[in-house]
Amino acid sequence: MIYIKTPQEIEKMQQAATLASMTLGELAKWIAPGVTTNRLESIAREYIHDNGGHAACLGYGGFPAAVCWEVNETVVHGFPSNYALREGDILGTDVVVEIDGFHGDMCYTFPIGEIAPEVMDLCVTTKESLYKGIQAAREGNRIGDISNTIQTFCEAKGYSVVREMCGHGIGKHMHEDPEVPNFGRRSTGPILKNGMCIAIEPMINLGARNVVIERDGWTCRTRDRKPSAHYEHTIVINGMEPRILTTFDYIKEALQQRYI
Ligand code: MF3
Ligand code: CO
Numbered sequence: 001m002i003y004i005k006t007p008q009e010i011e012k013m014q015q016a017a018t019l020a021s022m023t024l025g026e027l028a029k030w031i032a033p034g035v036t037t038n039r040l041e042s043i044a045r046e047y048i049h050d051n052g053g054h055a056a057c058l059g060y061g062g063f064p065a066a067v068c069w070e071v072n073e074t075v076v077h078g079f080p081s082n083y084a085l086r087e088g089d090i091l092g093t094d095v096v097v098e099i100d101g102f103h104g105d106m107c108y109t110f111p112i113g114e115i116a117p118e119v120m121d122l123c124v125t126t127k128e129s130l131y132k133g134i135q136a137a138r139e140g141n142r143i144g145d146i147s148n149t150i151q152t153f154c155e156a157k158g159y160s161v162v163r164e165m166c167g168h169g170i171g172k173h174m175h176e177d178p179e180v181p182n183f184g185r186r187s188t189g190p191i192l193k194n195g196m197c198i199a200i201e202p203m204i205n206l207g208a209r210n211v212v213i214e215r216d217g218w219t220c221r222t223r224d225r226k227p228s229a230h231y232e233h234t235i236v237i238n239g240m241e242p243r244i245l246t247t248f249d250y251i252k253e254a255l256q257q258r259y260i
Contacts, residue, residue, distance in 0.1 A: 002169060002177045004195035009102060010236055010245075013171065013197055017104030017234050017245035019053045020097040024108050025250020027067075031110050033087045037069040040093075041080035048097055056096040056103055056174050063218060068094035070109070075203050075211050075228040076165055077218040087113035090123060092230040094201075096174050103174050105199040106246035107232035111260060118206065119227050122159060123260060126204040126229035129153045133182075133200045134235055137242045143178055143189030150202045151183040160209035162228065165220065167201045170234055192237045197245075201232035 005013065026047045027040055045066045048055045055066030069078040070092030071085075078092075085091060094107035109123050129150045136149040151161050167180030178190045182202045207226030214221065222228050236243040252259045 002190060002196060003171055004193060005171055005197050005236070006195070009171065010195070010197070012100050012102040013104060013234065013236070014245050016053065016097045016099040016102050017106070018247075019048065019051050019099060020095050020104040020106050020234075021247045022051065022250050023047050023095055023097065024093055024106065024248075025254050027093055028110065028251045028254035031091060031112070032085065033113050034084050036082050036084050037071070037078075037080040037091075038082055041065050041067055041069070044095065052099065054098040056098040060174065066095065068092070068107075070094065070228070070230055072227050073221045073225040075162055075205070075220045075222060076230065077220050079216065079219065085112045088115050090115060090119060090227055090229065094230065094232065101172055103170050103172075104234050104246055105170055105174060105232060106234060107201060107230050108248060108251055109229045109231060120260065121157075122204065122206050122227060123229045125154060125157050125159060126202050127231045127260070129202045129204065130200060130231045130233060133202065134233060134242050134244060137192060137198065137200065137235060137237060139192055139194050139237055139239050141192050142187055143180055143192070144184045145186050146200060147181045147184030147189070148186045150200075154202065154204050160205045160207070162203040162205060162209055162211055164211055165203055167199050167232070170197050170199045194237050194239060196237040197234065198237070199232055199234045201230060203228060203230045
């Protein structure tokens with residue numbers, strides 16, 4: 001069941017999405033070589049709480065953190081730990097904020113100091129594929145148009161698309177219908193209608209597409225242990241011009257010339 005949101009509900013989604021965006025902007029100020037993801041997790045929790053939000057991932061299906069921490073080969077759903085970030089790492093930060101019963105979901109992958117050019121290119125391409133997918137999210141198009149746009153763009157550059165994890169509808173629940181895969185055929189799947197809210201989130205691998213789940217039951221990593229990048233926005237279908245509720249602007253402001 002796909003729920004179309006009212007303008008009032010979309011404004012609540014916007015509030016949640018803005019706090020999610022500000023949270024990643026705050027994290028951007030702290031993310032650096034030597035910092036542990038445990039430390040970053042406590043910064044995020046405090047920030048969300050102090051700004052009147054609820055960290056929706058914390059306790060979701062038993063997930064133990066406010067943010068999913070995705071270091072290098074971790075694709076999604078990593079736990080915070082005492083691992084200290086190192087120059088050359090990449091760190092995906094995936095956060096969901098709930099305010100007044102509605103959710104905003106986003107992810108950004110940060111380079112830590114100087115990173116290998118091939119890994120930088122993976123990140124740039126993954127972020128670009130997100131915006132290309134968003135441009136395909138027009139009224140009257142289908143989910144498969146978003147999926148195929150992301151897949152063809154990333155595969156043309158030699159990367160592989162994770163298939164086990166998808167984007168999703170979002171609203172009163174973090175995960176709603178429809179599923180938004182990052183691979184698929186054009187003109188297939190549910191038709192996009194104005195007021196539908198979806199989270200688009202390409203998860204793209206430098207090596208093979210295969211992933212495994214660690215024994216903790218959550219952490220998803222590439223089977224070949226090569227890096228994976230992940231960017232995500234929450235958007236609303238709005239005619240030819242999708243409205244992007246989350247933003248990377250706060251990250252850009254914090255990172256200045258280090259922003260990619
Ligand atoms: N942003 C993730 C997603 O899109 C959040 C899920 S993490 C969980 O699905 F722990 F909450 F499940
Ligand atoms: Co999501």
